[in-house]
Amino acid sequence: MKMEHKGEVLDPRQVFEKKLNFYKEEHQRLTTLLNVTRNISKELELDNLLITIMDEVKRALKADRCTVFLVDEDKKELWSKVAHGEKNIRFPVHLGIAGHVVTTGDVLNIPDAYADPRFNPEIDKETGYHTRNMLTFPMRNRLNEIIGVFQVLNKYDNSFTKEDEGLLDVISTIASTQLENAQLYEEQKKTLESFVETLASTIDARDTLTAGHSKRIAEYSLEIAEIINLPQKRRELLRYAALLHDYGKIAIRGDVLYKKGSLTIEEYCKIQEHPAITKSILEKINFSRDFSELPEIAGAHHEKLNGTGYPEGLTEDEIPFEAKILSIVDVFDAMTSRRPYRDRMEFENVVNSIESNLGTHLDRDLFNAFKKIKLDRLIQILVKEEVDHSDKLVQEDLQFLRLYDIQQLMDIIRDQSEYLEGKKVLDLFYKYYYRDYLNGLKGDYEKKYKMASV
Ligand SMILES: [Fe+2]
Ligand SMILES: [Fe+2]
Structure with missing residues (x-):
């Protein structure tokens, strides 16, 4: 048909x-x-x-x-x-x-x-x-x-x-x-970004002794995040937690916070309240779902793996992963920051001190990741917010320092390496690390200089 x-x-x-x-x-x-x-x-x-x-x-x-x-x-x-x-x-x-x-x-x-x-x-x-x-x-x-x-x-x-x-x-x-x-999402992100930055600068401005601390913590944290390949979303969370981790200090009286000399037990306890205050302030902010863990992470930066930290005495399994990053870089920055009355702590001692706390207080794998930070980045972060140094970074120096990381620097300092350019690495690193280095080789620096003859 x-x-x-x-x-x-x-x-x-x-x-x-x-x-x-x-x-x-x-x-x-x-x-x-x-x-x-x-x-x-x-x-x-x-x-x-x-x-x-x-x-x-x-x-x-x-x-x-x-x-x-x-x-x-x-x-x-x-x-x-x-x-x-x-x-x-x-x-x-x-x-x-x-x-x-x-x-x-x-x-x-x-x-x-x-x-x-x-x-x-x-x-x-x-x-x-x-x-x-x-x-x-x-x-x-x-x-x-x-x-x-x-x-x-x-x-x-x-x-x-x-x-x-x-x-x-x-x-x-x-x-x-x-x-x-x-x-819309991008606009919201910009609003959140400026809000967090403003909060972070408030705390850094109040505590002039540790100016730039929050920003440096954020930068070190992101370096680790890059090295361990942390997902992008977690990186943002980590960065905000870093910028705000000490925000609770806002609630601590200035005479206690800036007290020179030793603290009484009460004063010490008062200062130790700051991470809990950080957490409770951040909990009151209505962050989007992506940032819901922010208060918990920021509030756990003084916790220790063996449970002897504060405020909650959390143990290894309970401490949020990102908080473990924060505790390493927080300690590192505290020890490597300059104070008006002293230069940075000896770099070797800083690393030794952190290493003696690995496994008990701080996470070993994350510190190993930290030691992969290239020296040019380390210097750039170290001198951040420092008026006398940050504008004096020589590009050529940074290019050279980019070839080495913290672990390699430590190998050179500890005389465990045979890098032909070991002396130059130390020279350039100390040039930026110690304020007086360029004014002549004094005291202990001589010891580190022995690589010069290798
Ligand atoms: Fe803190
Ligand atoms: Fe801190």
């Missing part, structure tokens, strides 16, 4: 195959869309999100390139992120085909770029790329305002179709919603 279809006679098998193909294509489109949606909605960091969107569109439309330009309303510019590139692209909002689409809201599907007068071949000339065809599509938000534009280049076979436009239309809705989420 033959079927009548729009005036032409079709074999039922042909009808079936047509339908089957249609459903196959529909299925393919839906699968593509599902994948795109899943991948795009996973990402909340604006830069990464932009790159994900561009990759997904490229793949979904089977094209060679995709760029998403976003409108910067304040500067009246379009901007985009270059994958793996350092600089973003920016140009005035009305320029080029992208500018045309942003201002008019038109979809421009250009099958032959060089035959179209709106195409500017100069860009190809500059980049060495050859544009054959392009699809430029406006991206709208929920209020139907144009917030950006997709520019997809070089469809693999043939040129862009109506179906591609339809697909891009749907992707555009998903992408714009997620881009707005990401922008």
Whole structure:
């Protein structure tokens, strides 16, 4: 039996195959869309999100390139992120085909770029790329305002179709919603960032003796985080906990906090209350879920693995991982900070002292990670907030010190290494570590100088 279809006679098998193909294509489109949606909605960091969107569109439309330009309303510019590139692209909002689409809201599907007068071949000339065809599509938000534009280049076979436009239309809705989420997320992060920084500077400003302590702790912690490859989310948590760990000191009277000379038992106990106060103040702040562990981590920086720390006497299994990082760098910074009345403690003694507490108070593996910090970073952090030194770092010195880490420095100091450049390492390190080093080799430094003859 033959079927009548729009005036032409079709074999039922042909009808079936047509339908089957249609459903196959529909299925393919839906699968593509599902994948795109899943991948795009996973990402909340604006830069990464932009790159994900561009990759997904490229793949979904089977094209060679995709760029998403976003409108910067304040500067009246379009901007985009270059994958793996350092600089973003920016140009005035009305320029080029992208500018045309942003201002008019038109979809421009250009099958032959060089035959179209709106195409500017100069860009190809500059980049060495050859544009054959392009699809430029406006991206709208929920209020139907144009917030950006997709520019997809070089469809693999043939040129862009109506179906591609339809697909891009749907992707555009998903992408714009997620881009707005990401922008909101980024704004919230900035607000939190400035809030935490302000709190941290309040505490550092009050306690002038330890100026910059919180910021240095944060930097050392991040160095360890990098070395042990801590996930990004945990790094942010760690950084905030570091910046705020001593915030509880705000509640301790100045005459006790800054007392010179020895403290009475009551005064000592008073000071020991600060981590618990840090914790209870931070608990009252309504942090997002990502930072819910912040009070607990910050409040545990004086806990010790064997349970003899304070305020809660937590043991190894109970101390949050990030707090174990904080306790190492907290002790290190306390010993390596300068006081108005004394220079830094001998570096060798600092390390010896920490090592004598490994396993009982401090975590051995984390200290091993700490010792992998390169000397240029160590110096940069050490001199942070120091008016007399921080601006005197010589780039050449830092470049050289970058070749060695704390463990290697200790090997040289302990005379356990045969580094040919051992003397130079010590020279440069001490130049920044000890204030008087450059004024002549005095006292104990001579001992460390014996490497000079090796
Ligand atoms: Fe503390
Ligand atoms: Fe501290």
